[in-house]
Amino acid sequence: MESRVKPSILPGFMELLPEEERIFQDMQQKIRNVYESFGCLPMDTPIIEKSEVLLAKSQGETSKQIYRFTKEDKDMTLRYDLTVPFARYVAMHSENLAFPFRRYQIGKVYRGERNQKGRYREFYQCDVDIVGKETLDISNDAMVLYMVSEAFKAIGLENYYFALSNRKLIKGLLAFWKVETQEEVILGIMDKFYKLKLETFKEMLEEVVEEKIAKELIQLLTMVKDTKEVLRCLESYQGENELFDEGLKEIQEVIEILKVLEVPVKNYQLDLSIIRGLDYYTGTVFETFLQGAENYGSICSGGRYDQLSSCFTKENYPGVGISIGLTRLFSVLKEIGFIQQYPLKPVGEYMILSLGNTNRYALKVYQKLSALGYRVGLNLEESKLKKKMSYANKLQVPRVIIVGEDEMKREEVLVKDMFSGEQKSYRIEELNKIQV
Amino acid sequence: MESRVKPSILPGFMELLPEEERIFQDMQQKIRNVYESFGCLPMDTPIIEKSEVLLAKSQGETSKQIYRFTKEDKDMTLRYDLTVPFARYVAMHSENLAFPFRRYQIGKVYRGERNQKGRYREFYQCDVDIVGKETLDISNDAMVLYMVSEAFKAIGLENYYFALSNRKLIKGLLAFWKVETQEEVILGIMDKFYKLKLETFKEMLEEVVEEKIAKELIQLLTMVKDTKEVLRCLESYQGENELFDEGLKEIQEVIEILKVLEVPVKNYQLDLSIIRGLDYYTGTVFETFLQGAENYGSICSGGRYDQLSSCFTKENYPGVGISIGLTRLFSVLKEIGFIQQYPLKPVGEYMILSLGNTNRYALKVYQKLSALGYRVGLNLEESKLKKKMSYANKLQVPRVIIVGEDEMKREEVLVKDMFSGEQKSYRIEELNKIQV
Numbered sequence: 001m002e003s004r005v006k007p008s009i010l011p012g013f014m015e016l017l018p019e020e021e022r023i024f025q026d027m028q029q030k031i032r033n034v035y036e037s038f039g040c041l042p043m044d045t046p047i048i049e050k051s052e053v054l055l056a057k058s059q060g061e062t063s064k065q066i067y068r069f070t071k072e073d074k075d076m077t078l079r080y081d082l083t084v085p086f087a088r089y090v091a092m093h094s095e096n097l098a099f100p101f102r103r104y105q106i107g108k109v110y111r112g113e114r115n116q117k118g119r120y121r122e123f124y125q126c127d128v129d130i131v132g133k134e135t136l137d138i139s140n141d142a143m144v145l146y147m148v149s150e151a152f153k154a155i156g157l158e159n160y161y162f163a164l165s166n167r168k169l170i171k172g173l174l175a176f177w178k179v180e181t182q183e184e185v186i187l188g189i190m191d192k193f194y195k196l197k198l199e200t201f202k203e204m205l206e207e208v209v210e211e212k213i214a215k216e217l218i219q220l221l222t223m224v225k226d227t228k229e230v231l232r233c234l235e236s237y238q239g240e241n242e243l244f245d246e247g248l249k250e251i252q253e254v255i256e257i258l259k260v261l262e263v264p265v266k267n268y269q270l271d272l273s274i275i276r277g278l279d280y281y282t283g284t285v286f287e288t289f290l291q292g293a294e295n296y297g298s299i300c301s302g303g304r305y306d307q308l309s310s311c312f313t314k315e316n317y318p319g320v321g322i323s324i325g326l327t328r329l330f331s332v333l334k335e336i337g338f339i340q341q342y343p344l345k346p347v348g349e350y351m352i353l354s355l356g357n358t359n360r361y362a363l364k365v366y367q368k369l370s371a372l373g374y375r376v377g378l379n380l381e382e383s384k385l386k387k388k389m390s391y392a393n394k395l396q397v398p399r400v401i402i403v404g405e406d407e408m409k410r411e412e413v414l415v416k417d418m419f420s421g422e423q424k425s426y427r428i429e430e431l432n433k434i435q436v
Numbered sequence: 437m438e439s440r441v442k443p444s445i446l447p448g449f450m451e452l453l454p455e456e457e458r459i460f461q462d463m464q465q466k467i468r469n470v471y472e473s474f475g476c477l478p479m480d481t482p483i484i485e486k487s488e489v490l491l492a493k494s495q496g497e498t499s500k501q502i503y504r505f506t507k508e509d510k511d512m513t514l515r516y517d518l519t520v521p522f523a524r525y526v527a528m529h530s531e532n533l534a535f536p537f538r539r540y541q542i543g544k545v546y547r548g549e550r551n552q553k554g555r556y557r558e559f560y561q562c563d564v565d566i567v568g569k570e571t572l573d574i575s576n577d578a579m580v581l582y583m584v585s586e587a588f589k590a591i592g593l594e595n596y597y598f599a600l601s602n603r604k605l606i607k608g609l610l611a612f613w614k615v616e617t618q619e620e621v622i623l624g625i626m627d628k629f630y631k632l633k634l635e636t637f638k639e640m641l642e643e644v645v646e647e648k649i650a651k652e653l654i655q656l657l658t659m660v661k662d663t664k665e666v667l668r669c670l671e672s673y674q675g676e677n678e679l680f681d682e683g684l685k686e687i688q689e690v691i692e693i694l695k696v697l698e699v700p701v702k703n704y705q706l707d708l709s710i711i712r713g714l715d716y717y718t719g720t721v722f723e724t725f726l727q728g729a730e731n732y733g734s735i736c737s738g739g740r741y742d743q744l745s746s747c748f749t750k751e752n753y754p755g756v757g758i759s760i761g762l763t764r765l766f767s768v769l770k771e772i773g774f775i776q777q778y779p780l781k782p783v784g785e786y787m788i789l790s791l792g793n794t795n796r797y798a799l800k801v802y803q804k805l806s807a808l809g810y811r812v813g814l815n816l817e818e819s820k821l822k823k824k825m826s827y828a829n830k831l832q833v834p835r836v837i838i839v840g841e842d843e844m845k846r847e848e849v850l851v852k853d854m855f856s857g858e859q860k861s862y863r864i865e866e867l868n869k870i871q872v
Contacts, residue, residue, distance in 0.1 A: 007528035039813030069505035377475030
């Protein structure tokens with residue numbers, strides 16, 4: 001006898017039972033359909049790439065979390081996002097692409113995250129990016145948000161909000177306040193705004209900037225629920241710093257376009273605490289939170305990057321992208337009970353159950369129903385009708401087709417509704433008359 | 437200035453340009469739809485698993501080809517097929533599954549293959565398996581072939597054939613001939629039947645078995661084009677060996693059911709040279725070849741395994757599965773010109789091109805068309821109409837919607853057919869009247 005291994009998977013990996021997997025794939029399919037409906041082209045890149053390529057732009061933070069190994073003397077890494085491979089793809093294939101290049105990509109990425117709620121080491125990202133050659137209009141920043149809002153609508157998600165900012169705003173403000181040398185520290189503190197108590201946050205800020213500046217910053221951060229008010233407050237700094245003015249103009253335009261695109265006002269807010277860790281963002285940045293489930297972290301993030309491909313080519317490809325973290329989103333939606341109520345059509349319209357020595361006949365029926373376009377399940381195993389009915393029940397099939405020896409002799413089938421219990425016989429030539 | 441890295445990918449990995457990727461994904465989607473139409477449930481497993489799990493059953497051959505590495509003291513491996521993870525999944529989750537469990541899985545797998553035509557180190561497999569508890573009817577062996585034949589039909593593939601065998605046939609024959617001690621060597625030679633010249637093949641066989649046996653074997657192998665004849669020839673050995681008789685009964689039933697399911701006779705043949713390297717197969721085995729492109733190897737293989745989960749559990753889960761090697765299939769179809777003629781609908785029904793300062797208005801039009809359910813592309817970049825028309829042309833959009841300042845003032849749009857050149861204006865409230 002061979003020795004046995006305990007069947008298990010590595011910690012930090014998500015694996016679903018069929019019922020939940022059906023929902024996961026349905027969500028994925030709906031996101032795909034929405035991205036395609038906006039004329040985005042599909043893309044796929046290898047999960048394994050040369051380390052020098054994937055790490056060309058990254059700093060310490062990323063490299064600690066990666067899956068990196070050597071095979072046949074080649075240093076390789078599993079992709080940790082879909083953005084760096086996209087930058088490489090654009091630089092590598094630019095001659096064969098039409099710009100602006102609108103692409104979407106749905107795939108798994110890998111990070112050696114600490115094992116905790118909502119964090120996975122393997123997770124799906126559903127990215128959509130628009131990349132231009134030399135220039136890319138600011139309307140695209142609003143466009144990617146719109147696409148995701150439509151994707152969320154398709155999966156029935158309403159209680160979320162995009163938290164928007166523009167890096168130029170905070171960078172410009174810090175320069176205007178003449179504390180730009182403290183930028184890194186200040187941004188680090190701002191990033192923790194929702195994690196810290198207001199008092200602690202204030203104390204930390206005042207360790208690096210004057211009380212007056214800390215006060216102004218806190219004021220900006222605490223009025224996020226009212227986008228108009230934040231904008232008005234920001235406008236009061238206009239004309240003091242060029243970078244800030246640029247950022248203000250951009251965020252104003254993004255918000256205007258969100259209105260034109262009829263993205264509901266409750267689904268976005270202007271929040272200067274949104275910094276985004278990755279250093280390739282240069283303008284608009286966004287994260288996304290589920291109303292009341294903010295502590296799980298952002299379920300969809302992105303922003304504008306004007307220099308992303310610069311480590312691969314001297315050509316300039318400014319872009320903007322957004323990424324739904326589908327695995328995390330799914331796990332949060334499960335926590336809040338959304339998945340349990342997700343509407344899904346049954347596995348099939350029918351299931352054929354054979355009784356006695358009728359398998360060939362049952363398969364003939366199966367073939368005919370399939371050819372008519374029905375989704376049909378099957379159970380031809382040698383077992384009692386009761387067991388087969390319970391199988392159909394488990395798979396939640398609405399109607400079964402019972403094929404016993406009598407039916408076979410008469411060239412008939414018996415159709416039974418699993419809910420009402422009603423049943424009716426049909427001749428095999430009349431299968432097209434079965435009601436669905 | 438940062439230093440630049442040459443954008444490239446590792447050898448042996450396939451990466452497609454958008455146009456081909458659209459075809460690849462369309463094929464994937466069609467296969468998925470067919471599998472689902474037969475009541476198969478979707479499944480997904482991690483790409484990284486514990487080495488002890490993935491390698492629980494494998495021998496030398498597999499372990500040379502795997503991607504295996506250590507992270508945080510954990511020994512892990514990238515899956516090299518979808519069958520072993522499936523066996524682990526069944527053993528791990530059996531209490532939550534309904535048997536027979538019909539599942540499909542589409543995903544990437546990894547093998548350190550030598551870099552050669554049609555062989556990739558990362559490739560997609562599209563698997564469908566049916567697993568029973570304790571028993572599984574032989575009709576399922578035909579069923580998985582039927583599902584794939586329907587999937588091939590959906591992607592427009594007709595010129596292929598399943599090469600079928602049953603391991604019990606050849607094992608039984610060798611036992612009957614009393615050369616079972618040479619089984620490994622003989623199967624190794626038979627596996628090369630199509631690669632060797634007949635004369636060489638004969639010489640090699642005669643080194644291990646008597647001339648008479650070699651002759652009988654060669655006779656069986658050379659009549660494959662006529663399934664009836666092979667069956668008749670096999671029947672002449674009936675009653676001599678129990679295992680053989682079992683295999684004969686199984687293969688007869690599989691072929692009978694393929695007829696019932698109306699799988700065209702030209703799409704399968706009985707071929708005793710089909711051995712399959714993997715040692716978990718116990719009965720029916722199959723490979724699949726494209727007519728006239730046999731030298732690329734099998735594009736879809738599988739078979740019956742009665743003991744697959746045995747290294748994970750003492751319960752018995754007999755199964756049968758089949759796997760389309762989609763990446764290889766795609767590369768062969770490209771070689772033979774099939775991909776170049778693959779019918780695909782355009783990226784979108786419309787593309788909106790803005791001229792002058794009209795972006796917000798163009799986006800309003802975009803939002804309205806999207807809401808009407810159209811697939812719509814967009815180009816709002818600052819450039820001349822000619823450049824934008826050429827962009828629409830590259831993406832092969834059938835109709836463009838031109839939005840200039842005059843159109844905006846009149847609250848109109850100009851719709852132009854890219855083929856006929858015809859154009860017509862519509863008011864923005866009348867977008868629903870645009871003809872597709």
